[in-house]
Structure formats: structure tokens, C-alpha cells
Amino acid sequence: xxxxxxxxxxxxxxxxxxxxxxxxxxxxxxxxxxxxxxxxxxxxxxxxxxxxxxxxxxxxxxxxxxxxxxxxxxxxxxxxxxxxxxxxxxxxxxxxxxxxxxxxxxxxxxxxxxxxxxxxxxxxxxxxxxxxxxxxxxxxxxxxxxxxxxxxxxxxxxxxxxxxxxxxxxxxxxxxxxxxxxxxxxxxxxxxxxxxxxxxxxxxxxxxxxxxxxxxxxxxxxxxxxxxxxxxxxxxxxxxxxxxxxxxxxxxxxxxxxxxxxxxxxxxxxxxxxxxxxxxxxxxxxxxxxxxxxxxxxxxxxxxxxxxxxxxxxxxxxxxxxxxxxxxxxxxxxxxxxxxxxxxxxxxxxxxxxxxxxxxxxxxxxxxxxxxxxxxxxxxxxxxxxxxxxxxxxxxxxxxxxxxxxxxxx
Ligand SMILES: [Zn+2]
Numbered sequence: 088x089x090x091x092x093x094x095x096x097x098x099x100x101x102x103x104x105x106x107x108x109x110x111x112x113x114x115x116x117x118x119x120x121x122x123x124x125x126x127x128x129x130x131x132x133x134x135x136x137x138x139x140x141x142x143x144x145x146x147x148x149x150x151x152x153x154x155x156x157x158x159x160x161x162x163x164x165x166x167x168x169x170x171x172x173x174x175x176x177x178x179x180x181x182x183x184x185x186x187x188x189x190x191x192x193x194x195x196x197x198x199x200x201x202x203x204x205x206x207x208x209x210x211x212x213x214x215x216x217x218x219x220x221x222x223x224x225x226x227x228x229x230x231x232x233x234x235x236x237x238x239x240x241x242x243x244x245x246x247x248x249x250x251x252x253x254x255x256x257x258x259x260x261x262x263x264x265x266x267x268x269x270x271x272x273x274x275x276x277x278x279x280x281x282x283x284x285x286x287x288x289x290x291x292x293x294x295x296x297x298x299x300x301x302x303x304x305x306x307x308x309x310x311x312x313x314x315x316x317x318x319x320x321x322x323x324x325x326x327x328x329x330x331x332x333x334x335x336x337x338x339x340x341x342x343x344x345x346x347x348x349x350x351x352x353x354x355x356x357x358x359x360x361x362x363x364x365x366x367x368x369x370x371x372x373x374x375x376x377x378x379x380x381x382x383x384x385x386x387x388x389x390x391x392x393x394x395x396x397x398x399x400x401x402x403x404x405x406x407x408x409x410x411x412x413x414x415x416x417x418x419x420x421x422x423x424x425x426x427x428x429x430x431x432x433x434x435x436x437x438x439x440x441x442x443x444x445x446x447x448x449x450x451x452x453x454x455x456x457x458x459x460x461x462x463x464x465x466x467x468x469x470x471x472x473x474x475x476x477x478x479x480x481x482x483x484x485x486x487x488x489x490x491x492x493x494x495x496x497x
Pocket of ligand 1: 112113114115312313316
């Protein structure tokens with residue numbers, strides 16, 4: 088039976104090989120199979136859609152200042168999993184954070200007609216630092232496999248099939264980095280599916296900005312796209328040529344088909360016959376990494392609704408609280424950090440003279456960039472100009488008290 092299903096899978100996946108030139112995501116194919124095999128999941132999806140339609144309006148603004156953080160575990164499953172380094176994983180998490188916070192450096196490429204719709208999704212990601220047994224972890228696992236390529240049958244998500252079992256999918260967003268078959272760059276499971284297979288699968292050459300990542304998919308947008316699905320977004324063209332039933336998002340123009348490569352604005356099609364045309368630069372289209380730059384406000388609303396509904400358990404998961412911050416410490420007050428955002432130089436000023444100071448700067452993966460000690464002072468000046476643009480956490484410990492502050496490096 089299993090072999091029969093496998094052959095069936097091959098037949099479904101093989102036609103994709105002939106068009107493997109452009110981005111290929113297996114999310115919808117997998118979803119259709121999942122719904123055939125488990126009709127109750129299809130029913131659950133309908134209920135989640137009803138919840139989404141009822142609640143999405145709560146987040147339908149450019150800014151709500153409620154930031155949700157999703158703990159991540161990355162499972163590297165390859166014949167030689169060490170070829171994907173910790174630094175490569177960190178580069179992926181950094182860009183996920185930039186894209187979902189609209190802090191990506193290429194927002195200037197969004198055409199003026201769509202700029203107002205580009206949203207800060209107010210979603211961040213951190214590598215787990217506590218494993219399911221409560222032990223410290225890097226948030227990265229490595230599994231040596233003899234399986235040369237994995238189908239959309241989810242075998243990569245099972246230790247018994249050459250992959251690795253998911254970490255509790257209520258507390259972690261699981262990302263499996265492997266070699267999917269059929270020319271796929273990746274696929275995701277929508278909210279409402281089976282717990283054991285919940286998460287995102289990414290091709291190891293389309294993951295991170297360095298190491299095994301290869302052009303044109305080394306801009307890390309495969310993960311941005313797949314995490315979009317994981318947070319309940321559909322492809323922007325709705326996986327159908329008609330112009331009536333699209334991606335269930337009101338502010339993305341109806342679109343007939345997927346786009347590939349790097350189109351020139353404005354791009355018109357059967358559904359959009361006049362400028363500004365289709366929103367091909369959206370993360371949920373199929374264009375090259377370098378040519379996609381935005382989620383829309385309506386897409387943000389769907390994702391945030393997933394995080395207050397079917398994916399709410401992720402937002403209360405404590406598996407990536409920085410371990411270096413000890414909760415029993417008292418808080419330091421009357422500290423100012425400026426300018427914020429900064430282009431490099433950061434001033435930290437205290438109203439009082441502080442003694443025995445330790446200053447740490449982390450990024451959102453928990454990686455420490457700065458760690459310095461000072462004796463007695465009320466003023467510290469540091470430079471972050473050597474580091475990548477993004478979100479950093481400044482931590483000041485003095486007199487057994489602690490202060491943490493989020494800064495944005497532009
Ligand atoms: Zn997709």
C-alpha cells in the first residue's frame with residue numbers, strides 16, 4: 088500500500104519536474120492529498136477560515152504594536168548535515184525577522200502604488216534555547232540520512248523514515264531543511280493539520296544567505312513564503328486562473344496565475360488589465376527572491392489571526408526566552424538608549440551612576456555580538472556599525488539589576 092501511495096506521489100510530483108525552472112512550492116499539492124486522506128482536516132480548515140474571516144479585521148491596520156514571537160527549531164536532515172552551519176541557520180532567522188517586520192533592505196523596490204499596502208507583520212522568530220526535555224539547545228538538530236530526496240509524503244518528519252520526529256508542534260515551529268524531491272523549494276502545512284507533521288520543509292540550497300544557499304533562491308524568501316503558508320496565507324493568485332476566488336485577502340489584487348523570474352512593474356494579466364496590475368512582488372507569488380519584498384496589510388491580518396487562533400500556543404511558548412536573562416534579577420530603571428533606530432552609534436545613558444556593569448548585545452537568534460564590562464559610569468557609547476541591519480537586544484546588568492531594550496539597526 089505504501090509503495091502504491093509512493094508511486095502515486097511520484098506521478099503527482101513528476102509533472103513539476105518539467106517546469107522546475109521557476110519557484111515551486113508543494114504546499115497546495117500536499118494540502119489536497121491531506122484533505123483526501125483526512126476529511127476531518129478539511130472540515131477543520133473550514134472552521135479556521137470562518138474564525139479568520141470573523142477576526143481578521145482586528146489586525147487590519149498597518150500597526151497594532153502587538154508583536155508575536157515564534158520559537159523555531161531547525162532540523163537539518165542530509166547525508167552530511169554539517170554542511171548547513173549554525174551561521175547559515177542564523178542568517179535565515181535574521182532575514183525572516185527582517186521580512187516579517189518590514190525591515191528588509193529592499194522595501195524601496197516596492198512600486199509606489201503598493202507601498203501603502205506593505206505591512207509590518209509584527210511577527211518575529213527566535214531559535215529555541217530550551218529543548219522539549221527542558222535542556223539547553225541551539226535550536227538546531229542535525230540528522231544523518233541515507234534518503235537522497237524526500238517526497239511531500241512527510242517522511243522527513245519521521246525518524247522511522249529517515250528523517251526526524253517533530254518537536255512538540257504546539258511550542259515550536261519546526262523547520263526541516265533537506266532535499267525535497269520533484270524540484271520543490273519547499274512546502275508547508277497550513278494551520279489545522281495533524282500535529283506530528285506540522286511545520287515547514289525547505290530545500291537546503293534555498294535556505295539562508297550563505298553556505299549551501301544558491302542563487303536565485305539564496306535571498307531566504309523560500310522560508311518567508313513557506314512560513315506565510317504556515318500562518319494561513321494562500322498563494323496570491325489563489326492557485327486557479329479565475330478572477331473571482333483568489334487568496335481570500337481583500338487588498339491583494341486578483342491575479343490569474345503565478346509569476347516567475349523578475350517581472351517589470353506594472354504587470355498586467357487577465358484579472359488586472361490596467362496599472363498598477365498584479366502584486367507580483369508579494370512573498371506569496373513565485374518570483375525570484377530578489378524580486379519579492381512585501382506582505383500586504385490584509386495578509387498580515389490573516390497571519391496575526393492565526394497567531395490568536397489556531398496557532399496561539401506558539402505565542403505563549405517559553406522555549407526561546409534568552410537564558411542569560413535571569414528572572415529573579417530586579418529591573419534597572421531610568422535608562423535611555425538612543426538614537427533608536429540607529430545607523431550604528433548607540434548611546435546608553437543612566438540617570439544614576441552604575442557600578443560593575445556588563446553590557447551585552449544579542450540578535451534575535453540569541454547570538455551575542457557584544458559583551459563588555461565597565462566599572463562606574465552613567466554613560467556608555469557603543470558602535471553596532473559592523474553588524475547586519477536588523478533587530479538587536481541591548482542588555483545591561485549592573486548592581487544585580489537588569490535592563491533590556493530592543494534596538495533597530497538601519
Ligand atoms: Zn507556496
